[in-house]
Amino acid sequence: MSEVLSHDPTVALECRGLEKYLGEGASQVHVLRGVDLQLKRGEVVAIVGPSGCGKSTLLYLLGLLDRQDGGHIIVSGEEAPLDQDGVHTRMRCRNIGFVFQFHFLLPEFSALENVILPMRKLGVLSAKEMKDRAQSLLDEVGLGEKSMRLPSQLSGGEQQRVAIARSLANKPHVLLADEPTGNLDIKNSIRIFDLLTKVARENDQATLVVTHNPDLAQRCDRILKMEDGLIVSEERLNDAR
Amino acid sequence: MSLGGIAFGVGFFIVTLAQVSGFEEFFIQTILGTDGAVRIEDRFQSTLASVRSNSPFADNRSQRKYIEGVENPDEIIEALTAVPNVAGTSVVLKDSASIDSPLRSSRIQVYGIIASDHIGVSQLEGQIRMGSIQRFQETPTGIIIGAKVADRIKAHVGDSVIIRVGDQQNRYRVSGIFETGVSDIDKVRVFMHLGQARSLFKKPHGVSFIQVSLFDRDRAREDAETIENITSHIASAWQDREKSWLEVFRAFKITGSIMVSTIILISGLGMFNTLAMIVMEKTREIAILRSMGYTRQDISNVFLWQGAVVLVVGTILGFLLGAAITYGISSVPLRIRGIFSTDNFVVNWSIMHYVYAGVTASIIVMLSSLLPARRAARLVPGDVIRGTSS
Numbered sequence: 035m036s037e038v039l040s041h042d043p044t045v046a047l048e049c050r051g052l053e054k055y056l057g058e059g060a061s062q063v064h065v066l067r068g069v070d071l072q073l074k075r076g077e078v079v080a081i082v083g084p085s086g087c088g089k090s091t092l093l094y095l096l097g098l099l100d101r102q103d104g105g106h107i108i109v110s111g112e113e114a115p116l117d118q119d120g121v122h123t124r125m126r127c128r129n130i131g132f133v134f135q136f137h138f139l140l141p142e143f144s145a146l147e148n149v150i151l152p153m154r155k156l157g158v159l160s161a162k163e164m165k166d167r168a169q170s171l172l173d174e175v176g177l178g179e180k181s182m183r184l185p186s187q188l189s190g191g192e193q194q195r196v197a198i199a200r201s202l203a204n205k206p207h208v209l210l211a212d213e214p215t216g217n218l219d220i221k222n223s224i225r226i227f228d229l230l231t232k233v234a235r236e237n238d239q240a241t242l243v244v245t246h247n248p249d250l251a252q253r254c255d256r257i258l259k260m261e262d263g264l265i266v267s268e269e270r271l272n273d274a275r
Numbered sequence: 276m277s278l279g280g281i282a283f284g285v286g287f288f289i290v291t292l293a294q295v296s297g298f299e300e301f302f303i304q305t306i307l308g309t310d311g312a313v314r315i316e317d318r319f320q321s322t323l324a325s326v327r328s329n330s331p332f333a334d335n336r337s338q339r340k341y342i343e344g345v346e347n348p349d350e351i352i353e354a355l356t357a358v359p360n361v362a363g364t365s366v367v368l369k370d371s372a373s374i375d376s377p378l379r380s381s382r383i384q385v386y387g388i389i390a391s392d393h394i395g396v397s398q399l400e401g402q403i404r405m406g407s408i409q410r411f412q413e414t415p416t417g418i419i420i421g422a423k424v425a426d427r428i429k430a431h432v433g434d435s436v437i438i439r440v441g442d443q444q445n446r447y448r449v450s451g452i453f454e455t456g457v458s459d460i461d462k463v464r465v466f467m468h469l470g471q472a473r474s475l476f477k478k479p480h481g482v483s484f485i486q487v488s489l490f491d492r493d494r495a496r497e498d499a500e501t502i503e504n505i506t507s508h509i510a511s512a513w514q515d516r517e518k519s520w521l522e523v524f525r526a527f528k529i530t531g532s533i534m535v536s537t538i539i540l541i542s543g544l545g546m547f548n549t550l551a552m553i554v555m556e557k558t559r560e561i562a563i564l565r566s567m568g569y570t571r572q573d574i575s576n577v578f579l580w581q582g583a584v585v586l587v588v589g590t591i592l593g594f595l596l597g598a599a600i601t602y603g604i605s606s607v608p609l610r611i612r613g614i615f616s617t618d619n620f621v622v623n624w625s626i627m628h629y630v631y632a633g634v635t636a637s638i639i640v641m642l643s644s645l646l647p648a649r650r651a652a653r654l655v656p657g658d659v660i661r662g663t664s665s
């Protein structure tokens with residue numbers, strides 16, 4: 035573990051000096067230019083910024099879906115080693131939940147089965163327990179009645195709620211959401227935001243959410259503003275814990 | 276599609292092998308049943324240069340001096356008791372003559388034999404189409420003639436014929452007509468009692484060769500070598516005597532296998548294509564599974580499993596198909612004469628054909644699923660997901 039990084043048990047996710055280049059040769063872009071951030075457990079943080087400033091790229095790096103060109107990432111006190119896909123995969127499985135702009139549900143599986151998938155990989159619960167937990171997660175996102183439906187039989191908002199239930203399946207310490215309401219109307223967007231905030235408080239889980247909508251950002255504990263690969267300002271909101 | 280292809284490929288692979296090796300086996304049976312596993316003929320004397328050459332590659336045969344025939348067959352038969360694989364021996368006095376019936380005359384090879392010994396080293400008894408071995412044994416002047424000899428001179432069992440050597444001629448009675456299916460044999464060979472042959476050819480001593488049958492035919496080469504060493508007579512194993520025909524069968528087996536392997540290969544390519552397409556279509560699903568914590572191995576296993584299922588089901592279907600067709604063609608009528616005699620397709624049932632077919636299919640199918648599986652496993656989830664969001 036790097037010495038520059040403290041180990042504070044209230045910190046769920048931390049990064050220092052994160053750098054990332056994308057593209058090859060002449061068209062190479064310095065997308066992230068040394069991003070530092072820290073997320074406490076139970077905290078909901080919004081990232082806002084113009085399109086193309088590197089928000090998604092930052093999220094993928096923090097979620098260990100990609101490889102940084104510099105800097106450190108610590109998830110639940112464990113530093114992610116460079117170039118160890120096996121370790122990254124295990125850390126994702128145990129500690130990280132994702133929600134993307136697109137729901138990415140597996141079309142051949144029912145909502146319930148989609149929610150079971152991460153638990154099956156973790157392999158802690160029995161088949162019965164996994165099913166019960168999946169059902170209760172779907173109940174929680176208001177889809178208890180529709181758990182047997184295929185994704186194609188659900189509306190966009192419902193699909194996204196299934197995706198949220200799935201991201202919570204393994205009780206991650208960190209939830210990363212990249213414009214989770216980007217494809218939804220305002221009513222559905224608010225529901226989903228409220229759901230994310232509620233779950234974060236209940237599970238003592240850090241949530242980092244990218245959004246374009248200032249009203250939604252206002253519902254979070256903190257707002258980080260990104261510009262051109264850097265976090266340029268931070269706004270702590272009144273109702274922060 | 277690829278499943279059916281694998282099944283057909285495996286099936287035809289088996290049928291091809293069953294058929295070619297069936298004919299091959301039948302041919303070998305014919306060889307062993309007519310001229311035996313090992314034939315001991317001319318005695319040789321090594322010249323000094325070759326008495327004991329240390330190099331196994333030295334061709335000391337070219338430095339030998341040969342003396343035709345076997346002068347002391349009893350001594351040699353005695354010596355053969357030291358070779359445990361020897362099952363039986365039969366001395367043969369062979370020479371050429373001509374046979375005359377009232378209608379026609381023909382050149383023949385006379386084989387002077389002791390009937391009871393010879394039926395122990397050959398299938399002569401079973402090859403007799405008309406007449407019988409008993410009849411031959413009971414008739415001092417009896418002869419058994421090849422089917423084509425009989426055809427040519429229009430002789431039947433019970434007929435009397437004349438065999439002539441130079442100005443010597445004797446009258447014999449046809450006690451049997453045999454058919455090996457090997458036309459070169461059926462058109463010239465005539466068996467008679469050894470004593471009769473001795474007086475016909477005026478050869479009171481010695482024989483032309485000793486025909487030896489073995490318990491384990493596959494050891495014929497080693498045994499022939501041992502026999503040469505202990506008897507100083509040329510001993511030739513069936514594999515060497517019939518090398519050219521056996522090579523033809525081997526070539527058929529190889530080309531046949533290659534041809535039917537292409538069916539499997541093409542099915543494998545089809546499968547590769549399908550799987551590669553699935554990998555492309557499912558990149559998002561693969562990426563999301565990876566983001567949930569599924570490992571590279573988990574992802575590639577999905578594709579390997581598909582390959583394995585196709586392989587197992589295809590191979591089993593192929594085995595059944597192969598066995599069914601093999602069974603089916605074994606009763607298809609097909610008349611062959613020339614190198615052996617059969618009236619229907621000959622097939623050989625061997626578990627090895629199924630093993631070969633299974634191994635070939637496994638290699639091809641595994642390669643066809645391994646490559647797409649590896650490609651799927653290598654996908655970087657971040658790259659895939661980046662391509663789908665704004």
Ligand SMILES: Nc1ncnc2c1ncn2[C@@H]1O[C@H](COP(=O)(O)OP(=O)(O)O)[C@@H](O)[C@H]1O
Nearest residue numbers: 056057063065085086087088089090091092665
């Ligand atoms: N494959 C790529 N090659 C070069 N540049 C890329 C590539 N993918 C994304 N980018 C650039 O990276 C920057 C950050 O992208 P992204 O993180 O998706 O931004 P955001 O999510 O904030 O809109 C953008 O300027 C984009 O043009």
Ligand SMILES: [Mg+2]
Nearest residue numbers: 089090664665
């Ligand atoms: Mg983005």
